[in-house]
Amino acid sequence: MVKRSQGIGPRHTKILVYMERYQKKYGYPPAIREICEETEISSTSVVNYYLEQLEGWGYIKREKNISRGITIIKDAFNKLMDESINPLVEKVETLVRIPVVGRIVAGLPVPVPASDLAYFDPESAIDIARSMLPQREKMDDLFALEVQGESMIDAMVNDGDVIIMKKATEARNGEMVAVWLLDKDETTLKYFYHEGSKVRLQPANKTMQPIIIDDPKTIQIQGKVLMVVRRLPVVG
Amino acid sequence: MVKRSQGIGPRHTKILVYMERYQKKYGYPPAIREICEETEISSTSVVNYYLEQLEGWGYIKREKNISRGITIIKDAFNKLMDESINPLVEKVETLVRIPVVGRIVAGLPVPVPASDLAYFDPESAIDIARSMLPQREKMDDLFALEVQGESMIDAMVNDGDVIIMKKATEARNGEMVAVWLLDKDETTLKYFYHEGSKVRLQPANKTMQPIIIDDPKTIQIQGKVLMVVRRLPVVG
DNA sequence: CTTGACATCGAACGCATGTTCGTGTATAAA
DNA sequence: TTTATACACGAACATGCGTTCGATGTCAAG
Numbered sequence: 001m002v003k004r005s006q007g008i009g010p011r012h013t014k015i016l017v018y019m020e021r022y023q024k025k026y027g028y029p030p031a032i033r034e035i036c037e038e039t040e041i042s043s044t045s046v047v048n049y050y051l052e053q054l055e056g057w058g059y060i061k062r063e064k065n066i067s068r069g070i071t072i073i074k075d076a077f078n079k080l081m082d083e084s085i086n087p088l089v090e091k092v093e094t095l096v097r098i099p100v101v102g103r104i105v106a107g108l109p110v111p112v113p114a115s116d117l118a119y120f121d122p123e124s125a126i127d128i129a130r131s132m133l134p135q136r137e138k139m140d141d142l143f144a145l146e147v148q149g150e151s152m153i154d155a156m157v158n159d160g161d162v163i164i165m166k167k168a169t170e171a172r173n174g175e176m177v178a179v180w181l182l183d184k185d186e187t188t189l190k191y192f193y194h195e196g197s198k199v200r201l202q203p204a205n206k207t208m209q210p211i212i213i214d215d216p217k218t219i220q221i222q223g224k225v226l227m228v229v230r231r232l233p234v235v236g
Numbered sequence: 237m238v239k240r241s242q243g244i245g246p247r248h249t250k251i252l253v254y255m256e257r258y259q260k261k262y263g264y265p266p267a268i269r270e271i272c273e274e275t276e277i278s279s280t281s282v283v284n285y286y287l288e289q290l291e292g293w294g295y296i297k298r299e300k301n302i303s304r305g306i307t308i309i310k311d312a313f314n315k316l317m318d319e320s321i322n323p324l325v326e327k328v329e330t331l332v333r334i335p336v337v338g339r340i341v342a343g344l345p346v347p348v349p350a351s352d353l354a355y356f357d358p359e360s361a362i363d364i365a366r367s368m369l370p371q372r373e374k375m376d377d378l379f380a381l382e383v384q385g386e387s388m389i390d391a392m393v394n395d396g397d398v399i400i401m402k403k404a405t406e407a408r409n410g411e412m413v414a415v416w417l418l419d420k421d422e423t424t425l426k427y428f429y430h431e432g433s434k435v436r437l438q439p440a441n442k443t444m445q446p447i448i449i450d451d452p453k454t455i456q457i458q459g460k461v462l463m464v465v466r467r468l469p470v471v472g
Numbered sequence: 473c474t475t476g477a478c479a480t481c482g483a484a485c486g487c488a489t490g491t492t493c494g495t496g497t498a499t500a501a502a
Numbered sequence: 503t504t505t506a507t508a509c510a511c512g513a514a515c516a517t518g519c520g521t522t523c524g525a526t527g528t529c530a531a532g
Contacts (some may be wrong), residue, residue: 023263026299027265027306027307028306031302031520032520032521033520042480042481043481043482044521045480045482045522046481048520048521048522049478049480063262064521065487065520065521066520067488067519067520068264068303068519068520071262071263071264267488267490268490269488269489278511278512279511279513280489280490280491280512281492281510281511281512284490284491285509298490300490300491301517301518302489303488303489303490303518304489304490305490
């Protein structure tokens with residue numbers, strides 16, 4: 001039911017290269033409208049759209065509401081350029097390395113990582129193809145958790161599975177979230193639905209009964225679940 | 237009758253250093269109001285004032301009407317910093333090197349250099365102490381001419397003198413300008429005065445009669461004279 | 473065919489930011 | 503003392519420029 005994104009396209013690189021050149025020439029970054037002209041895109045919102053993606057991919061950093069507030073992340077930029085001249089190396093940048101920051105247990109709150117920080121412990125990280133993730137996600141907001149115990153079976157999640165999450169404190173209808181139930185002292189994975197002033201938490205397993213929350217204040221959304229990865233042992 | 241400028245002061249360097257740090261940190265230059273905060277100047281116009289001077293001195297380059305359109309000229313910046321840590325070297329940057337672009341002759345128009353271009357021919361240039369020049373002059377607009385012939389004696393200018401000029405096509409009362417008299421095919425140096433719809437060109441030598449121009453269209457102002465330098469031979 | 477996410481557009485909105493101006497003070501030269 | 507200029511302030515003003523939103527087109531999965 002979804003159309004998956006193309007990944008980085010010619011317009012992305014064109015914009016990136018232009019910004020790089022501009023920066024080098026003038027000492028400050030171009031304005032969105034200047035990028036428009038150069039890249040022959042007629043609408044500022046489209047350029048903005050691409051910039052958001054580029055920021056999501058980690059190629060640039062932007063400061064909100066600041067004129068020309070663009071910083072080019074050299075590492076990522078260089079890597080991309082390398083790839084473009086050497087297609088053999090290909091697909092390095094199409095992977096996202098997501099840190100596994102802990103375990104998720106029914107009886108404990110979700111260990112959400114601090115807002116920024118470079119928690120880079122290459123040991124505990126998993127690589128996900130960019131194309132597998134929704135677009136425009138800033139990879140800074142992503143983290144992974146290993147599931148401990150059988151308590152999430154009603155979410156179709158097994159012991160040992162890894163779930164990819166995005167930091168969030170609220171959700172929209174139909175999204176799967178990790179919630180902390182204050183009155184039960186329990187973490188659970190459920191589909192989230194607003195139901196008037198109440199909230200319905202629906203198990204993935206449709207044969208099971210939903211939980212109706214009368215007072216939304218008694219739950220805390222810890223994050224949205226973007227993906228669940230289960231690696232099965234192979235013999236041979 | 238004038239108060240001479242202090243030259244580069246603590247505020248100039250403070251602003252310069254801040255811009256340098258900011259640029260390095262964020263990848264783009266600060267806005268005027270950010271400089272205000274940092275340097276504890278309460279008015280944007282004051283910062284603008286200093287920036288204009290810094291541009292005049294050649295420390296930075298600015299693009300009109302462009303947010304954060306400041307480029308730091310590294311050479312000048314480094315030189316300044318060197319001086320500040322090594323006062324012995326001192327007074328290097330207090331000099332302006334002005335190109336001598338040609339000769340001024342009564343019978344020919346003034347050879348005004350093209351607007352920008354790096355006409356750097358170190359052979360024919362003269363150094364002038366910054367403090368000798370009016371402030372806020374962009375040194376790009378300055379050039380020098382060597383006087384040829386005795387035809388400017390009524391301007392108290394001798395053969396061999398060098399005059400420092402600023403590019404201009406109009407003037408204000410009391411300024412000395414180099415004008416081209418269309419109907420006489422002649423260049424001359426005179427003090428300039430508006431006289432209603434006419435123009436009065438007054439020789440520096442007050443015993444001489446002024447020239448009254450009925451139709452201002454018959455003259456072309458080639459530049460303002462900022463200084464006249466006469467180097468006399470020394471024996472010994 | 474319908475659905476929903478991607479991709480694009482154009483126009484409007486509003487804050488960010490450079491520019492201008494009137495005014496005032498201090499200082500050095502005349 | 504007077505004068506011309508550097509230096510300084512703050513308030514408007516004008517525009518640069520990022521952001522938002524509704525509309526439309528396209529394409530792949532159901």
